[in-house]
Amino acid sequence: MSEWFHAEGSRQVGPVSSEEIGSLFRDNRIGLDTLVWREGLPAWQPLRSVVAELGLTAVPPAPLPPPVPPAPDPTIPPPVSPASIVPDSSPYAGPGVSRVPPMAMQPAKKGLSGCALTAIIGGGALLVVVPVCAILAAIALPAYNDYTIRAKVAQSIATLQPLKAQVQEFHQIHSRCPSSSDPGFPAHDAFTAQGLSSVQLGQFENAHCGIEATLGVGKPQLDGDLLWLEYSPADSAWECSSDTTDKYLPVNCRG
Known part of the structure; x- marks a missing residue:
């Protein structure tokens, strides 16, 4: 009997049997786009590509789609052996099963807030305006002082x-x-x-x-x-x- 692994959010869960994969599919806990793998497959595959092998002929009614979490990269190479793939939090882990960290997901980059952009733009403007004002003042003040003296004379x-x-x-x-x-x-x-x-x-x-x-x-x-x-x-x-x-x-x- 083949032992299967499937992606759950950013985790890899398994091994589970073919019957358990079918049960998870019928309970809408996994879908046709869920990535699965077993020993012998060259890479992770969407479930729809192996439904015939698993004997999943009936497609369960589609519930309201929940928010789709980031899926693991299909190009990640499969584990060396089924026992080495189970993450620490897997409910299927048992005695003698090696625990490995879950798949690393790249954190989303946070953009600069409007306030931060305003502060950066304002700071850059000050770096330009302040020296310019100082130069103008150094030129204008003596000229104005000469003008007032000349007017008095x-x-x-x-x-x-x-x-x-x-x-x-x-x-x-x-x-x-x-x-x-x-x-x-x-x-x-x-x-x-x-x-x-x-x-x-x-x-x-x-x-x-x-x-x-x-x-x-x-x-x-x-x-x-x-x-x-x-x-x-x-x-x-x-x-x-x-x-x-x-x-x-x-x-x-x-x-």
């Missing part, structure tokens, strides 16, 4: 426009350059609120009338620097110059 120079007109008018009337001591002119500290710590009037060595202003905009890199506005009576023209850095000056005051 330009505003301070603009406050001297009325004084320029007063100097020009004085020269036309008196044919000389005014000084800070002449009546009608503001005191030397009259423009401190406009970013000029001191303003002096006089005549330069080139005979031009001039305004000499000391910057005081609250920035240590240029406070104390001098600004000169020169009036040429010969052509009634004004020139602007300074000893401060050009990038902080209006274009018409740069050397």
